[in-house]
Amino acid sequence: MKKYKNILWLMILAVITTSISGCTKTTGVGGLTNVQNTEKVDDTQLSITVEGDKYPLTVKDFLKKETILKEKPEKIAVLSGTPLNIWYDLGGKSVCTSDVSDNVKLIPEYREEIRNLPTIGPVYSIDMESVIPHKPDLIIAQVGTQSTQAKKLREMGFNVITTHIRGYDDVVSTYKAFGKILEKEELAETKIKELEKQKKEIVSKLPDESKSVVILYITSKTLAVKLDNSIAGDVAKILRLKNIASDLPPDTIGSETTPLDIEYIVEKNPDYVLVTSMISSNEEAIKSIEEEFNTNPVWSGVKAVQEGRVIHLPQEYFLYNAGPYYNEAIEYMAKNIYPEIYEEVNK
Known part of the structure; x- marks a missing residue:
């Protein structure tokens, strides 16, 4: 009987732990609450890194997933506006993307092209069935809002990397990674130097x-x-x-x-x-x-x-x-x- 009680206690503890780690409630305006999905992520890790001087390249993303790209991808699906902006700034193209908000600041020379891309639904609720027909060689998703879909697409056999772009350092590491993937490392370094110069001028x-x-x-x-x-x-x-x-x-x-x-x-x-x-x-x-x-x-x-x-x-x-x-x-x-x-x- 004692053995069964211990097993029952472990089962209850597991349920409680899962409930705590899965969501949280935040009290806000008017006492309303918002349930937030959580992910165990390491904020000290770079957003994304790429190992190798030439193809094949090993991409390590924020969620510590590794993707080996044997050759330069030709059909890429960038599923979120922020990485999409950096991708296009380095001369990349995307076969589709999520709905782009009017409040996303797009690069002027690519604004119309990006606005006319086939859409796959809201950034926080993309339609995977709309992504699949494009048969992308590489999918670039966003941590948090698209992590679940990214995992499913990876399980289906697609090359998937997730980006996490919250701060300045994330922007820099994303430029470096995308520069390698697109074989535009010199252009990426030029962009980074421009950002660094402007930042220093402000801070000085x-x-x-x-x-x-x-x-x-x-x-x-x-x-x-x-x-x-x-x-x-x-x-x-x-x-x-x-x-x-x-x-x-x-x-x-x-x-x-x-x-x-x-x-x-x-x-x-x-x-x-x-x-x-x-x-x-x-x-x-x-x-x-x-x-x-x-x-x-x-x-x-x-x-x-x-x-x-x-x-x-x-x-x-x-x-x-x-x-x-x-x-x-x-x-x-x-x-x-x-x-x-x-x-x-x-x-």
Whole structure:
């Protein structure tokens, strides 16, 4: 009997562990919750690396999956806007892609071509049956929103690599990897040098005294706080801004958000409140956060809110990684925090 009790206990423990690791609830605006899928990822790992000077190449992606490319792929399906932008910037082409939001900042010379690509559904819910007929030699998917489909496509025999592009270093490693795959390494290095030069020019003008920020993240159902491993958090770090949430635990392993705690924000008294969003448009995001500030009296304790030091970060830079335009995101934040140095942003 004792043996059976032990087995039963292990079964219950396994169910509990699976439930905890599979999802989490984050309390947000109006007490609503958002269930988030999680993945155990190592944020210290590069987004993607490629081993080998020439074909065959071994690609190691963010999820530590290895793909051996015996020869240069001819038909590639890039399933997400951010890697697609970098891919095209290096002269690559795609046979299809997911629905591209109007807020994704596309490379002008390829904008129409990308907009006219066969679509396979929303980025967070791609239709695999629409990908298969294209018979791609290589599929480039996005970690998180497309990991499940990427796994299934890999099991079907396709070459699949997943990219994870949250910050500046991810952009650089993706350029390097794509440069090797496309046999455009010199062009990739040129692009990286341009990015690095622009970033250094911005950072060189920073004052010695740093400022503190909190980065709010608003969706149609939730309000949370962004950590350093988000796009906005990464840009803030580049600008030597102190993110007051840096030391707080994430919602789940690998998450870029932590639950909202207004009392903690009041206590830390940040110099600026930065607002990122995942709502239908930048305009709707501004309306939503202003309504939250006006209707929730707790925000009266946050001086930055009461004194108008609230900066709305546009989705084309801070929801979707701008890839080739990442330095524009850095410049946008810098101009808002230090207008006397970088000149005011045109609003």
